[in-house]
Amino acid sequence: MRSWRRVTCIAIATCGVMASESGPAGAAIDPGIVVGAWLLNDGNGVYLSVDGGPAFALTDVSRGAAFADLDNDGDIDVVVTNNDGSVHLYRNDTPGLNWLGLDLEGKNTAPHAIGTLVWRETEHPERKRVRTDGSYASAHDPRLLFGLGSDEARQFIRVRWPDKTEERFGPLEVNRYHKIRYATGTSESSSHQ
Numbered sequence: 677m678r679s680w681r682r683v684t685c686i687a688i689a690t691c692g693v694m695a696s697e698s699g700p701a702g703a704a705i706d707p708g709i710v711v712g713a714w715l716l717n718d719g720n721g722v723y724l725s726v727d728g729g730p731a732f733a734l735t736d737v738s739r740g741a742a743f744a745d746l747d748n749d750g751d752i753d754v755v756v757t758n759n760d761g762s763v764h765l766y767r768n769d770t771p772g773l774n775w776l777g778l779d780l781e782g783k784n785t786a787p788h789a790i791g792t793l794v795w796r797e798t799e800h801p802e803r804k805r806v807r808t809d810g811s812y813a814s815a816h817d818p819r820l821l822f823g824l825g826s827d828e829a830r831q832f833i834r835v836r837w838p839d840k841t842e843e844r845f846g847p848l849e850v851n852r853y854h855k856i857r858y859a860t861g862t863s864e865s866s867s868h869q
């Protein structure tokens with residue numbers, strides 16, 4: 677069960693649906709106001725609306741949302757900006773499962789490694805891309821997080837840097853962040869599309 681704690685906000689909304697007639701308490705609200713919503717990916721390409729608790733039952737005129745693991749505990753927290761309002765922070769208090777955190781450092785010409793692709797080695801390799809884009813006027817944490825569930829085994833990853841160089845890193849301990857620096861892994865020939 678996931679849980680979220682609203683840390684600093686009075687009212688908050690993210691990823692919402694437009695409210696056309698009434699707010700949560702039945703009062704008329706501005707059509708521009710968004711009712712908070714929490715959508716859960718079922719793993720098969722379908723997003724389900726679920727009860728996100730009180731933090732998602734409020735309304736506001738929200739814009740940018742920046743996603744980052746602000747407390748370095750292996751889950752994603754969210755910072756939301758609101759029109760004519762304060763910045764709000766959602767702290768993710770999901771009970772711990774295993775995770776792998778990666779902080780990639782590219783070569784001098786691209787130190788933040790934006791665009792780098794990383795595969796976690798599994799039967800069906802999971803791919804992530806280093807990025808900070810995805811929401812209006814916001815920048816996400818460029819670090820990568822892989823959720824591992826009950827898997828406690830040390831992990832191996834393959835990295836394709838923006839210059840197409842490929843390297844392998846590991847074994848990596850779970851439940852912590854690792855600094856992954858360009859040209860410090862094992863050289864690999866191309867094996868992924």
Ligand SMILES: [Ca+2]
Nearest residue numbers: 745747749751
């Ligand atoms: Ca966190």
